[in-house]
Amino acid sequence: MKRLSVLLSLLILASLALAACGPAATQAPGGSTSGYECTDPLGCVKIGPSDPVHIAFWGVLSGADSTLGEDSKRGVEIAIDDKGGKLFGHDILLTSEDAGCTPEGGATAASKLATDTSIVGLVGSTCSDETAGGIAAITKAGLTTISPANTRPSLTSPDRGPDYDGYLRTAHSDAFQGKAVAEFAYNFLGVRKAATIHDGSVYAQALQQVFVDNFKELGGEIVAQEAVAKDATDMKPVLTTIAAKGPEFLYYPVFVAAGGFITAQVRDVPGMENVKLAGSDGIFSPDFLKSAGPNVVGVYLSSPDFSAFTGDYAGFLEKHKAKYGGSTLSTFHAHAYDAANILFAALEKVAVQEADGTIYVPRKALRDAVYATKDFAGITGNLSCSPTGDCGAPVIAVYQVQSDDPASWNPADAANPNPKKVWP
Amino acid sequence: MRTSISERALDAIVSGVLWGFRILIVLAIIIGTVLAIRAGTYTRAQWIDFVIFGVAQGSIYALIALGYTMVYGILRMINFAHGDIFMTGAFGAYFTATWLTKIGFTDRYPVLGLMIPILVAMIIATLIAMLVERIAYRPLRGAPRLVPLISAIGASFFLEYSFRGIFGPGKYAYPPINALEGEWVVLGIGILKVHVVVMVAAGIMMALLYTLVMYTKVGKAMRAVSENQDTAALMGIDVNKTIVSTFAIGAAMAGAAGVLFSLVYRQIDWFMGFTPGIKAFTAAVLGGIGNIPGAMVGGLVLGVFESVGPSLFLEGLGIIRPYQLKDVIAYTMLVMILLFRPSGILGERLTKQKA
Amino acid sequence: MMNNTNKENSLWAAIKIGLLGGAVALFISLVGMAEVFSKRDVVEKTMTLGQFVLLAISVASGLLAARRTAALLDKPNTASQAAAGLIAGFFSAAILTLFVIIGAKINIRTVFLNASPGLYSMLTLNQGVSGVWILPAAGAVSGLLGALSLSLPNAVRRPLFHAILFIFFMALFSGLFRVVMINQSGFWEKTAKYLFSQTGMTRPGAAIFFALVVAISAFWSAKGQAIKTNVANLPKGRQIGLRVIAFAVIAFIALGLPLVSGAFIAQVIVIVALFILMGLGLNITLGFAGLLDLGFVAFYAIGAYTVGLLTSYGQYGLQHISFWAAIPLAVLVAMAAGFTLGLPVLGVRGDYLAIATLGFGEIVRLLAGSDFLAKYFGGPQGIIGIQKPCIGVLGEFTKVDVPRVCYSLFDAAKPGIELSTPQSIYYIAVASAILIAFVSWRLRESRLGRAWMAIREDEDVAEALGVNLIQTKLLAYMLGAAMAGLGGAIFATLIGSIFATSMQLIVSINVASLIIVGGMGSIPGVIVGAIALIGLPELLREVSEFRYLLYGATLIIMMLAKPEGLWPSKTTQRELHHLDAGTSAE
Structure with missing residues (x-):
C-alpha cells in the first residue's frame, strides 16, 4: 500500500505536468513567426539569436571498435575548428551519440537525435549496421546525415528505398575496395591461388565476397573461403584447413580482434609460412599492430589512398597533431572532415538569417543542397554527390606494414611511413 | 500416480523424440567422419596437428574448469566471474612479461621469464578472487540458489568493465618468448614449443592440485566440506577458511591458465575471459561436475572436439565454412552428454541432495 | 574522559573507513569515470558531476566514520564524531593526493590509461601539483560536513538528503528533460532554458529544485502519516474511487506520453x-x-x-x-x-x-x-x-x-x-x-x-x-x-x-537478472526490474561507457541488500524472512 501511494502521487504530479504541456508544437510547414515564413515540406529549424548551430555526430564510441568512431569524430571537430567554431556568427555545438556498432544501437541513437529538434544536420554513422538500424528514424525526422565511414555497397544502391533519402556518404563503397585488392593480388603480387577468411560480420562477409568475385573474374582461383566466429581465439585449426588447399595469398578483411589472432598465429601453421597476407580498412589502425605482434610486419592492408588526397591532408594532420597529440586512430578522419564541410557548405547555401541574428534552416532544402554538392574541394578529392548518395572519390591503395610498433603508425609520413604505400 | 492414455502417449512421444534425436546426431557424426576421411583432404600430419591444437586448447579449458568444479562442488554455485579471474591473471602477466622482455630479462633467463609472469598471474588472480568472494559471495551464503548466481554475473560484468576502463578497450599483443619460437620434433611429429610448454605446465599444475586435494589436510577439509558443511563444521573444520582456500586455489589455476592462453594465442583484452569461461564450465559439466579428474578429461575432450570437429564431421557433411560452427559442436556435445549421461563422462561427485 | 582503548579503536576505524573511501575514489578515477563525469555539470559553473561524485565519497566516509565512532564510544559526543569525520574525510582524499603526486613524477600512463594530465588537473582544480593540497582539504571538509550532518535533527537532515539526491538525479537526466521541454516551445522552452544548461542545471534551476524538494520532503515527513491514515480511513467506495482516478491518470499518461516525449x-x-x-x-x-x-x-x-x-x-x-x-x-x-x-x-x-x-x-x-x-x-x-x-x-x-x-x-x-x-x-x-x-x-x-x-x-x-x-x-x-x-x-x-x-x-x-532483481515469480517485479536494469541505462546514454560497470555493481549491491528483489511476490518474501529468521541478515 505504501509503495502504491508513493507511485500514485508521483504519477499524479507527472500527469499534471504533462497535461499542462499540451500537444507538441514544432515548426509546422506554413507556420509563420516574425517575418520569416517556413514553406519547407519537412519544416524548418529555428535558431534563436543566442542559440548555437547544433550539429551531431553518431557512431561507435564505446566497445572494441570505438577507435573507428573516435577517429571520425575528431575529423568533425577539426572541421569545426577550421570554421573558427562559428557559423553565421553563432557558435557551432557538436553533440555525439554512441551507436555501439550494432543495428539496435543505431536505432536508439538515431531516435534520440531525431527527438532533438534543435539539430540541423548529422555526420555519421561509422558502422554500416548502425545506419541500417537508424536511418529510417533520421530520414523521417527530416534530418540529413553524411557518413564518413560506412562502406557497405547496398547503402547507396539505386534500390535502397525511401528510408535512405536522408543518407549520403563520403566513404568509398566496398565494391571498389574488394575489386582493388583483387587487382593488387592478381596483377601486382602475381598470385593465382587465394583464400579468404571472414568473421561473420556484415562488413567482412560482403567484402571478401567482392574480392572473391573479382579475383575469379581476373582468372585467379579461390581455393578456400572460410569463416570464424567473431570471438574465436584459436585460429590454427582453420588455418590448417586453409593450408591443406595450398593458397599463395590469404585475404582476411576482418576487425582488429580476429585480425590480430590470425596474424599472430598464421606462421605457426605448417604450410602457411610463406603465404602473403592482406587485410582491409577494418584493421588499418595502430590497434591492429598492437594486437598482432611481430608477425604483422609485411602484411598488406588496403585503405583509401592518402597520397591521392587532393586537398591539404598534411595541413589536416598538423592540426590533428596539435589538437590531440599523436597520430590518427583509423582511416576515416579525412572523410569525416569533408562530410562536416559539405554539411556546412549546404547550410551556408540554404539558411536564412534575420536582422536580429535568428537563423532558419529549411530541412528539405538543406537535404537537396547536400545532394547537389558538385566539385566540392575536400581533402579526399573533388567531391560530387550522386542522386543515390555517393559523395566519395574512391581511390584505394594497398599499404604494407613496416614495423610492429604502434607508435610508429603514420601512413602519411613522407620519410618513414608505416604502413608504406606499395600499390598502385 | 494417475496415468491416462493421453499421458502415456505423451511419454511415448517424448522418449521417441529423444531417441530419434540421439540416433540422428550419432549418425551425422559417423557419416560425416567417414566421408571426411574418404575425401582425403588432409594429410596424416595435419590430422595430428588438429589433435595437438585441440589438446593445447583443452588443457587451458581444463585448468579453468578446475576452479568451476571445485567451487561448484562445495557451494553448488556457478561462479560466473571465474572466466574473468582468468582474464585478470592474463593482464597481470602481460604487464610483468612486457617489462621483463623490455629489460632483456626474458631473453637471458627464458625459464624464469616464463615462471615469473605465471607466478604474478596466480597471485593477482587469487587476490582478486578472494576479494570477489569476500564482497559478492560470502554474505549470500544460505540465500536461495539464484541469488549468488546473479551476484556472480554482476561480479563478472564489474571485473570486465573495470579492466576495460582502467587498461583501455584495445587489445594487447602478449610478448613472445624467443626461446619458445619454432617447434620440437617428438617421435617424428613436429610440435610447437609453446604447445609443449602449455601441455606440460597444465599437466604439472593439475597433478599438483590432485595431490593437494587428495593427500593434504586442506584437501581433506575441502572434500569434507563438499560432502556436508554442517558435519564438517562439527568435526572441527573451519568451513569458512576452507571455502576461501577453494576459491583461492581455483583462481590460481585460472591465473596460470591466463598466461598459457596468452602464450599460445598472443593477444589479450578485457573480454577474453567470457567465452573461455563458458567453455570451461561446459567442460566441467562434460566431465562430471564436482569431479576434479572429470574437469581435466572434460576440458581435453572439448578442446579436441572443437579443433578436429569442423574438418572431421562438418566438412564431411558438406557444410560450408565449418569453423563458424565450431561452438555449435561444443554445445551440441554438451547437450548430448546431458542426454546420454546426465552425470558427465566420469560421473559427478556430488552428494545426493543436489538441485 | 573516554576509555583509552576505545579511543584508539575509533581512530583506527575512522582511518580504515577513510582509506576504503579513498580506494573507491581512486578506482573511480582510474577507471576513467572521474574525468568523463567532470565534463558534465551538476550545477553549471559551480560543480561538475565528477567533483560531486568524489565529494560524495568523502561525505559518506565522514558520515560512516562518525556513526562508527558513536557505536564504539561509551559516551559519544559531537566533537569526537566531528573529529572522526574529519579524519575519515582526510584519508579518503589522501590516496588520491598521493596518486597525483606520484603521477606527476612517474609516467604511469603506459599501464593506467586514464592517469592522464586531464585527470590530474581535474583533481587539483587546474592547479597542477602545487595545488594538490586542495584534495585533502576538500576531503576533510566534506568528511566533517558528513559527520556533522549526523547531529542534525532528522527533520532537517532527511529533506536535505533528499534534495541533494534529487539534484543529482535531475543533473543526470537534465539533457532528456531539456530536449523534451524545448520541443514543446513557448513557455516550456523558456522554462527549460532557465532551469537547465546544455550540460546540467543552471544555478537558479538548482536552487529552485533544491527548495522545492526540501519543502515537499519536510511537508511529507510532517504530514505524510496523517494523509495516509486519512486515506486508509476513507469509506470503501471513496477508496475505490481514488483507485479509479489513479488508473485513469495512468492510462492518460500512457496514451499521451509518446505524443509529448518524442521518438x-x-x-x-x-x-x-x-x-x-x-x-x-x-x-x-x-x-x-x-x-x-x-x-x-x-x-x-x-x-x-x-x-x-x-x-x-x-x-x-x-x-x-x-x-x-x-x-x-x-x-x-x-x-x-x-x-x-x-x-x-x-x-x-x-x-x-x-x-x-x-x-x-x-x-x-x-x-x-x-x-x-x-x-x-x-x-x-x-x-x-x-x-x-x-x-x-x-x-x-x-x-x-x-x-x-x-x-x-x-x-x-x-x-x-x-x-x-x-x-x-x-x-x-x-x-x-x-x-x-x-x-x-x-x-x-x-x-x-x-x-x-x-x-x-x-x-x-x-x-x-x-x-x-x-x-x-x-x-x-x-x-x-x-x-x-x-x-x-x-x-x-x-x-x-x-x-x-x-x-x-x-x-x-x-x-x-531483471527477473531476480525485480523479485522472482512476481509480475510487477518483472516490470520494475526491466525499468531499473534496461530502461535507466538506456536513458543514461551519456554515461554509456560505464553502463555495464554500474550494471554489474548494481547487481551485486541489489543481491546483498535486497535478495528477495525490488518488488517480491508475497510467497518469496515470506520464505526469505523465514530463512533469515536465524541469521543476522538485514
Whole structure:
C-alpha cells in the first residue's frame, strides 16, 4: 500500500505536468513567426539569436571498435575548428551519440537525435549496421546525415528505398575496395591461388565476397573461403584447413580482434609460412599492430589512398597533431572532415538569417543542397554527390606494414611511413 | 500416480523424440567422419596437428574448469566471474612479461621469464578472487540458489568493465618468448614449443592440485566440506577458511591458465575471459561436475572436439565454412552428454541432495 | 574522559573507513569515470558531476566514520564524531593526493590509461601539483560536513538528503528533460532554458529544485502519516474511487506520453516493454516453474526471424504477409520451438539445465548467422526490409527491396496509417506487455500455475501428488517461449532488420537478472526490474561507457541488500524472512 501511494502521487504530479504541456508544437510547414515564413515540406529549424548551430555526430564510441568512431569524430571537430567554431556568427555545438556498432544501437541513437529538434544536420554513422538500424528514424525526422565511414555497397544502391533519402556518404563503397585488392593480388603480387577468411560480420562477409568475385573474374582461383566466429581465439585449426588447399595469398578483411589472432598465429601453421597476407580498412589502425605482434610486419592492408588526397591532408594532420597529440586512430578522419564541410557548405547555401541574428534552416532544402554538392574541394578529392548518395572519390591503395610498433603508425609520413604505400 | 492414455502417449512421444534425436546426431557424426576421411583432404600430419591444437586448447579449458568444479562442488554455485579471474591473471602477466622482455630479462633467463609472469598471474588472480568472494559471495551464503548466481554475473560484468576502463578497450599483443619460437620434433611429429610448454605446465599444475586435494589436510577439509558443511563444521573444520582456500586455489589455476592462453594465442583484452569461461564450465559439466579428474578429461575432450570437429564431421557433411560452427559442436556435445549421461563422462561427485 | 582503548579503536576505524573511501575514489578515477563525469555539470559553473561524485565519497566516509565512532564510544559526543569525520574525510582524499603526486613524477600512463594530465588537473582544480593540497582539504571538509550532518535533527537532515539526491538525479537526466521541454516551445522552452544548461542545471534551476524538494520532503515527513491514515480511513467506495482516478491518470499518461516525449523516450519504453515481455515469459519457466533457462534469447530470435521471413520485402522474404498475420504465427512457431527445445532437456535438473539451455541459445544464434544457412536466414547480412505494420490495406508485393504501400481502409487511393515510428510501435509494445501481464497473472492463479509452483518447490513431491511433470514442464517452456517470441516479433518490426548478432547470450542474462532483481515469480517485479536494469541505462546514454560497470555493481549491491528483489511476490518474501529468521541478515 505504501509503495502504491508513493507511485500514485508521483504519477499524479507527472500527469499534471504533462497535461499542462499540451500537444507538441514544432515548426509546422506554413507556420509563420516574425517575418520569416517556413514553406519547407519537412519544416524548418529555428535558431534563436543566442542559440548555437547544433550539429551531431553518431557512431561507435564505446566497445572494441570505438577507435573507428573516435577517429571520425575528431575529423568533425577539426572541421569545426577550421570554421573558427562559428557559423553565421553563432557558435557551432557538436553533440555525439554512441551507436555501439550494432543495428539496435543505431536505432536508439538515431531516435534520440531525431527527438532533438534543435539539430540541423548529422555526420555519421561509422558502422554500416548502425545506419541500417537508424536511418529510417533520421530520414523521417527530416534530418540529413553524411557518413564518413560506412562502406557497405547496398547503402547507396539505386534500390535502397525511401528510408535512405536522408543518407549520403563520403566513404568509398566496398565494391571498389574488394575489386582493388583483387587487382593488387592478381596483377601486382602475381598470385593465382587465394583464400579468404571472414568473421561473420556484415562488413567482412560482403567484402571478401567482392574480392572473391573479382579475383575469379581476373582468372585467379579461390581455393578456400572460410569463416570464424567473431570471438574465436584459436585460429590454427582453420588455418590448417586453409593450408591443406595450398593458397599463395590469404585475404582476411576482418576487425582488429580476429585480425590480430590470425596474424599472430598464421606462421605457426605448417604450410602457411610463406603465404602473403592482406587485410582491409577494418584493421588499418595502430590497434591492429598492437594486437598482432611481430608477425604483422609485411602484411598488406588496403585503405583509401592518402597520397591521392587532393586537398591539404598534411595541413589536416598538423592540426590533428596539435589538437590531440599523436597520430590518427583509423582511416576515416579525412572523410569525416569533408562530410562536416559539405554539411556546412549546404547550410551556408540554404539558411536564412534575420536582422536580429535568428537563423532558419529549411530541412528539405538543406537535404537537396547536400545532394547537389558538385566539385566540392575536400581533402579526399573533388567531391560530387550522386542522386543515390555517393559523395566519395574512391581511390584505394594497398599499404604494407613496416614495423610492429604502434607508435610508429603514420601512413602519411613522407620519410618513414608505416604502413608504406606499395600499390598502385 | 494417475496415468491416462493421453499421458502415456505423451511419454511415448517424448522418449521417441529423444531417441530419434540421439540416433540422428550419432549418425551425422559417423557419416560425416567417414566421408571426411574418404575425401582425403588432409594429410596424416595435419590430422595430428588438429589433435595437438585441440589438446593445447583443452588443457587451458581444463585448468579453468578446475576452479568451476571445485567451487561448484562445495557451494553448488556457478561462479560466473571465474572466466574473468582468468582474464585478470592474463593482464597481470602481460604487464610483468612486457617489462621483463623490455629489460632483456626474458631473453637471458627464458625459464624464469616464463615462471615469473605465471607466478604474478596466480597471485593477482587469487587476490582478486578472494576479494570477489569476500564482497559478492560470502554474505549470500544460505540465500536461495539464484541469488549468488546473479551476484556472480554482476561480479563478472564489474571485473570486465573495470579492466576495460582502467587498461583501455584495445587489445594487447602478449610478448613472445624467443626461446619458445619454432617447434620440437617428438617421435617424428613436429610440435610447437609453446604447445609443449602449455601441455606440460597444465599437466604439472593439475597433478599438483590432485595431490593437494587428495593427500593434504586442506584437501581433506575441502572434500569434507563438499560432502556436508554442517558435519564438517562439527568435526572441527573451519568451513569458512576452507571455502576461501577453494576459491583461492581455483583462481590460481585460472591465473596460470591466463598466461598459457596468452602464450599460445598472443593477444589479450578485457573480454577474453567470457567465452573461455563458458567453455570451461561446459567442460566441467562434460566431465562430471564436482569431479576434479572429470574437469581435466572434460576440458581435453572439448578442446579436441572443437579443433578436429569442423574438418572431421562438418566438412564431411558438406557444410560450408565449418569453423563458424565450431561452438555449435561444443554445445551440441554438451547437450548430448546431458542426454546420454546426465552425470558427465566420469560421473559427478556430488552428494545426493543436489538441485 | 573516554576509555583509552576505545579511543584508539575509533581512530583506527575512522582511518580504515577513510582509506576504503579513498580506494573507491581512486578506482573511480582510474577507471576513467572521474574525468568523463567532470565534463558534465551538476550545477553549471559551480560543480561538475565528477567533483560531486568524489565529494560524495568523502561525505559518506565522514558520515560512516562518525556513526562508527558513536557505536564504539561509551559516551559519544559531537566533537569526537566531528573529529572522526574529519579524519575519515582526510584519508579518503589522501590516496588520491598521493596518486597525483606520484603521477606527476612517474609516467604511469603506459599501464593506467586514464592517469592522464586531464585527470590530474581535474583533481587539483587546474592547479597542477602545487595545488594538490586542495584534495585533502576538500576531503576533510566534506568528511566533517558528513559527520556533522549526523547531529542534525532528522527533520532537517532527511529533506536535505533528499534534495541533494534529487539534484543529482535531475543533473543526470537534465539533457532528456531539456530536449523534451524545448520541443514543446513557448513557455516550456523558456522554462527549460532557465532551469537547465546544455550540460546540467543552471544555478537558479538548482536552487529552485533544491527548495522545492526540501519543502515537499519536510511537508511529507510532517504530514505524510496523517494523509495516509486519512486515506486508509476513507469509506470503501471513496477508496475505490481514488483507485479509479489513479488508473485513469495512468492510462492518460500512457496514451499521451509518446505524443509529448518524442521518438527517443518512446524507443526506450518499447525496448523496456520488449524486455518485460521476455521477462514475463522467463518468469513462467523460472519464476513459476523454477526451470532456469539461460538460452531464452533463442525464442526471441525465433519470433523475430519468423516475422522477418514472413513479412520482409527484401530478398529473404518468403511470404509477404502483413505484420498482423505474422504475429500469431511467430508466437506459434516460438511455442513449437519451446516444445522441441524443451523435450530433450526434460530430465535435466538444476544448473545442468541452465548450461544446456545456454547451449541451445548459442546454437540458435550461431546457426542463424552462419554462412551454412545463409540462403535461408541471410547469414551475417541478416534479414532487412521488414514491412512496417499498416492499419489499412497493404498494396501488392511488386518487387524485391520495394516496400509495400499502405492504403487507407476506407479509400484505396489514400495512404493508410503506417506504424513506422517508435512512437507508434510504442502502442503495440505496451498493449502487448499489458495483455501478457494479465495472462501471466491469470496463469499464476490457475491450476496449472499451482502445478508449476509445486514443481519449483520439489519435483518429486509434486509428481507424487499427481502433477504430470512432462506435461507441466513442457507447458511452462511453451508459454514462456510464446511470450519471448512475441517480444522478438515486435523487435523485428521496431528495428526493421534482424541480425544474428543482436541475439547474444547477454540478452538472456539480462532477462534472468531483471527477473531476480525485480523479485522472482512476481509480475510487477518483472516490470520494475526491466525499468531499473534496461530502461535507466538506456536513458543514461551519456554515461554509456560505464553502463555495464554500474550494471554489474548494481547487481551485486541489489543481491546483498535486497535478495528477495525490488518488488517480491508475497510467497518469496515470506520464505526469505523465514530463512533469515536465524541469521543476522538485514
